[in-house]
Amino acid sequence: MRLRCEVNGESREVDDVWPGESLLYVLRERMGLPGSKNACEQGECGSCTVYLDGVPVCSCLVAAGQAEGHEVTTVEGLAEGEQLDPVQQAFVEKGAVQCGFCTPGLIVATHDLLERRERPSDPEIREALAGNLCRCTGYEKILDAVRLAADRKAVS
Amino acid sequence: MSRPTKAPDKAPDRITTPITGGVGESPLRPDGTLKVKGEFAYSSDLWMDDMLWGATLRSPHPYARIVSIDLSGAWQTPGVHTVMTYDDVPGEKLFGLEHTDQPVMAHEVVRYQGEAVAIVAADHPETARRAVDKIVVEYEVLEPLTDAEEAVFATDAPTLHPGGNLVRHLPIRRGDQHATADVVVRGEYEVGMQDQAFLGPESGLAVPAEDGGVDLYIATQWLHVDQKQVAKCLGLPNDKVRLMLAGVGGAFGAREDLSMQVHASMLALRTGRPVKIVYSREESFFGHVHRHPAKLYYEHGATREGRLVYVKARMFLDGGAYASSTGAVVANAATLGVGPYEAPNVTIDCWGAYTNNPPCGAMRGFGAVQAAFAYESQMDRLAAELGLDPVEVRVRNAMAEGTTMPTGQVVDSAAPVAEMLRRVEAMPLPPAAPTDSYDLRELPGGVSNTTHGEGVVRGIGYGIGIKNVCFSEGFDDFSTARVRLEVIAGEPTAMVHTAAAEVGQGLVTVQAQIARTELGVERVTIHPADTQVGSGGSTSASRQTYMTGGAVKAACEKVRGLLLDIARERLHVEGQLHLDGGKIVSDRHGVLADLAEVLGDEVIDETVEWRHRPTEALDPTTGQGFAHVQYAFAVHRAVVDVDVDLGLVRVVALDCVQDVGKAINPDAVVGQIHGGSAQGLGLAVMEEIQVRDGKIRNPSFTDYLIPTILDMPPMKVDVLELADPHAPYGLRGVGEPPTISSTPAIVAAIRAATGLAIPRCPVRPEDITGTA
Ligand code: FES
Ligand code: FES
Numbered sequence: 001m002r003l004r005c006e007v008n009g010e011s012r013e014v015d016d017v018w019p020g021e022s023l024l025y026v027l028r029e030r031m032g033l034p035g036s037k038n039a040c041e042q043g044e045c046g047s048c049t050v051y052l053d054g055v056p057v058c059s060c061l062v063a064a065g066q067a068e069g070h071e072v073t074t075v076e077g078l079a080e081g082e083q084l085d086p087v088q089q090a091f092v093e094k095g096a097v098q099c100g101f102c103t104p105g106l107i108v109a110t111h112d113l114l115e116r117r118e119r120p121s122d123p124e125i126r127e128a129l130a131g132n133l134c135r136c137t138g139y140e141k142i143l144d145a146v147r148l149a150a151d152r153k154a155v156s
Numbered sequence: 157m158s159r160p161t162k163a164p165d166k167a168p169d170r171i172t173t174p175i176t177g178g179v180g181e182s183p184l185r186p187d188g189t190l191k192v193k194g195e196f197a198y199s200s201d202l203w204m205d206d207m208l209w210g211a212t213l214r215s216p217h218p219y220a221r222i223v224s225i226d227l228s229g230a231w232q233t234p235g236v237h238t239v240m241t242y243d244d245v246p247g248e249k250l251f252g253l254e255h256t257d258q259p260v261m262a263h264e265v266v267r268y269q270g271e272a273v274a275i276v277a278a279d280h281p282e283t284a285r286r287a288v289d290k291i292v293v294e295y296e297v298l299e300p301l302t303d304a305e306e307a308v309f310a311t312d313a314p315t316l317h318p319g320g321n322l323v324r325h326l327p328i329r330r331g332d333q334h335a336t337a338d339v340v341v342r343g344e345y346e347v348g349m350q351d352q353a354f355l356g357p358e359s360g361l362a363v364p365a366e367d368g369g370v371d372l373y374i375a376t377q378w379l380h381v382d383q384k385q386v387a388k389c390l391g392l393p394n395d396k397v398r399l400m401l402a403g404v405g406g407a408f409g410a411r412e413d414l415s416m417q418v419h420a421s422m423l424a425l426r427t428g429r430p431v432k433i434v435y436s437r438e439e440s441f442f443g444h445v446h447r448h449p450a451k452l453y454y455e456h457g458a459t460r461e462g463r464l465v466y467v468k469a470r471m472f473l474d475g476g477a478y479a480s481s482t483g484a485v486v487a488n489a490a491t492l493g494v495g496p497y498e499a500p501n502v503t504i505d506c507w508g509a510y511t512n513n514p515p516c517g518a519m520r521g522f523g524a525v526q527a528a529f530a531y532e533s534q535m536d537r538l539a540a541e542l543g544l545d546p547v548e549v550r551v552r553n554a555m556a557e558g559t560t561m562p563t564g565q566v567v568d569s570a571a572p573v574a575e576m577l578r579r580v581e582a583m584p585l586p587p588a589a590p591t592d593s594y595d596l597r598e599l600p601g602g603v604s605n606t607t608h609g610e611g612v613v614r615g616i617g618y619g620i621g622i623k624n625v626c627f628s629e630g631f632d633d634f635s636t637a638r639v640r641l642e643v644i645a646g647e648p649t650a651m652v653h654t655a656a657a658e659v660g661q662g663l664v665t666v667q668a669q670i671a672r673t674e675l676g677v678e679r680v681t682i683h684p685a686d687t688q689v690g691s692g693g694s695t696s697a698s699r700q701t702y703m704t705g706g707a708v709k710a711a712c713e714k715v716r717g718l719l720l721d722i723a724r725e726r727l728h729v730e731g732q733l734h735l736d737g738g739k740i741v742s743d744r745h746g747v748l749a750d751l752a753e754v755l756g757d758e759v760i761d762e763t764v765e766w767r768h769r770p771t772e773a774l775d776p777t778t779g780q781g782f783a784h785v786q787y788a789f790a791v792h793r794a795v796v797d798v799d800v801d802l803g804l805v806r807v808v809a810l811d812c813v814q815d816v817g818k819a820i821n822p823d824a825v826v827g828q829i830h831g832g833s834a835q836g837l838g839l840a841v842m843e844e845i846q847v848r849d850g851k852i853r854n855p856s857f858t859d860y861l862i863p864t865i866l867d868m869p870p871m872k873v874d875v876l877e878l879a880d881p882h883a884p885y886g887l888r889g890v891g892e893p894p895t896i897s898s899t900p901a902i903v904a905a906i907r908a909a910t911g912l913a914i915p916r917c918p919v920r921p922e923d924i925t926g927t928a
């Protein structure tokens with residue numbers, strides 16, 4: 001089938017999509033956007049998190065066809081050229097990235113949290129990011145990064 | 157040159173800006189920006205225009221004879237390019253890290269559930285998977301052997317491998333084998349099978365090359381050991397199998413063995429097309445080795461003052477169907493089986509066995525984890541028996557520099573065990589459990605709303621662990637580094653090239669830091685890791701900063717020596733020179749010249765192979781020998797709240813003291829301690845591959861739980877730096893120790909809260925409620 005949707009502000013059209021493919025697969029393998037990760041493909045890890053019409057979703061659980069005519073924003077669409085989004089910048093600065101496989105999903109999830117909450121408390125951060133597994137960091141530096149990004153966004 | 161060639165005998169202008177981002181600082185990861193933008197290329201992200209997808213048929217049975225394989229259904233599937241089995245393996249049919257005992261694909265028999273039987277290449281991953289489903293294998297199912305102790309001792313156990321079921325037995329005998337003591341505590345302990353659960357699945361891309369070889373882009377821990385095994389199985393010389401490290405999404409031991417390397421290469425060579433294989437999460441649970449589950453029987457004898465008189469232990473490690481690194485895991489469990497304590501008399505036996513369970517091998521902590529759970533549980537039992545405080549009993553027996561280990565090895569660098577225990581004990585405790593106002597998120601069970609505080613009890617526990625760093629037992633353990641210094645666009649630039657695998661731990665950052673410090677240049681680039689340079693050894697055993705860091709340091713020293721020779725000649729000076737801030741500096745005359753000016757168009761490019769001090773094999777009957785390069789230690793204090801009605805645990809605090817010798821990158825060190833502690837927390841309270849009759853019951857992140865951000869408490873971390881004179885910069889390996897000590901600390905806290913014996917980890921709700 002043919003799939004048309006807007007991805008990171010550009011309209012995209014891909015052919016020969018098999019109806020069983022997930023949005024994650026289409027992004028990664030057909031659109032050249034492998035930033036969203038495939039750690040479980042069963043909705044358990046959050047590494048594939050993208051915005052679908054502004055709502056964060058696990059793209060591995062979204063059938064490609066469900067994105068038809070909709071807007072998708074992936075981790076690749078958050079920076080303005082060389083200028084990192086404050087969430088991305090904070091993750092780099094605070095050492096919240098080790099292997100980085102969880103990072104794209106956490107960046108999108110944190111981005112969403114900070115859109116909704118100006119200065120989330122620690123329990124709120126933990127709740128919001130509970131669906132994003134990280135095996136490397138023990139989450140301490142991820143919390144640091146979220147707090148830093150929140151502070152910077154609040155004053156800017 | 158505008159500078160005088162002979163300078164007056166006084167220091168001229170001060171050195172300009174010192175180099176930043178050297179050893180001891182915490183510069184940011186060079187790959188961090190790519191990773192946050194989603195632009196870092198992991199092994200599962202690779203893509204080529206004409207590539208095919210590979211998929212693997214796996215055995216559904218833990219033990220069965222293969223009667224027949226019918227591939228026709230797969231061949232007839234449109235889009236399928238090839239189907240291959242054991243018969244198509246072009247070279248050696250077996251591979252393995254320590255023993256070549258594992259077939260590339262099963263032959264005549266399958267020895268574990270998930271063993272590869274056939275592989276397919278097709279133009280779409282789903283086509284490949286469907287084709288795999290159409291392969292018909294007729295099995296004669298056999299009764300699986302699932303108990304390691306039985307595998308070794310039961311006379312009626314089936315023999316799984318030609319040499320029998322024993323992979324290794326290591327006895328340790330030290331001192332009086334018949335010692336007696338006033339106070340004796342005994343225990344039987346069990347450690348469940350843990351999974352590394354890295355997030356980036358096994359994956360890679362094999363590209364057939366014009367010379368008949370293959371270029372393999374792969375996520376691994378050791379490029380050269382992969383290369384050697386892959387080349388043998390393909391029947392190719394090593395130089396026709398070139399490996400490039402693709403982005404690695406975590407490793408923790410699970411990438412030390414081959415997974416899809418040979419399969420993808422076979423499919424690529426057969427089809428003449430690039431072939432990509434990416435395991436699904438479920439397949440990943442079958443596609444790599446796990447942490448050995450263990451059964452441990454301990455007896456500690458002590459004086460009434462609480463000093464150890466003897467330690468006796470029998471340990472059984474279940475290696476599963478193939479040996480992997482079981483032999484080395486056995487050695488760690490046995491040689492570290494007393495823990496970081498002085499014990500004059502030791503009798504330890506450790507067996508590693510073949511069974512039909514999933515193969516087990518390397519995981520962070522490597523044998524030391526299983527032993528630590530048992531010996532720390534024993535120390536708590538001893539404390540209880542004597543009415544002593546758990547910290548006090550540990551301090552009374554703490555090893556130190558100069559201690560003789562159970563192997564007879566005398567510890568010849570800092571071992572601040574007692575101090576670490578006292579320091580962690582002195583850290584402030586979290587506030588008491590809330591009694592009136594409460595936030596569900598701060599109670600066991602969290603927002604599941606399972607308790608409002610009733611039935612919740614608090615406990616505190618301690619755990620300390622010891623780990624050997626680098627490869628032991630006389631292994632020729634080395635790393636290779638190539639360093640190139642040249643002037644690019646007017647700026648002196650160093651390039652560091654090694655084959656050492658960056659798996660997330662931050663080795664790339666550390667390599668650049670070392671080059672900055674040693675060469676006094678700001679700009680350092682890290683060449684992608686590949687097999688075009690000599691082996692970097694494995695990214696395991698907490699060894700890379702020590703080993704590849706040591707190699708980079710040595711290569712930089714060589715480059716520096718050559719550069720200073722050039723400087724002496726060109727500047728007509730003699731005596732001591734050094735490099736700082738991009739300048740050539742003389743002790744007597746201060747800054748002499750810019751490095752860039754002196755070097756000019758010349759390029760200095762040196763490769764150095766570097767080794768740690770040699771170790772010895774262990775005596776096979778007494779386990780005596782100078783077997784370990786270095787010891788490293790971490791201690792944890794855990795505070796838990798336990799809902800005794802439901803058996804739910806919330807870890808409230810997990811604080812850690814670790815000696816790292818020298819923190820090359822302090823922020824990254826703390827990151828390792830956080831991450832390692834989290835994996836230990838997982839083993840304490842949630843992580844277990846549940847195996848019944850040889851079959852994995854929970855191969856998914858739905859059923860195999862790893863800690864989330866809700867499960868991890870805030871951590872206080874205290875890093876000590878007591879230099880090891882034998883190691884580069886005095887550093888000690890960092891990655892593994894925190895994984896070892898956090899598990900026993902948390903389980904001790906649960907025992908303290910509940911008063912239960914809890915001889916097993918992970919602790920399941922039913923172990924607490926008594927409904928197991
Ligand atoms: S890959 Fe989508 S949730 Fe794990
Ligand atoms: S940084 Fe590796 S999984 Fe999070």
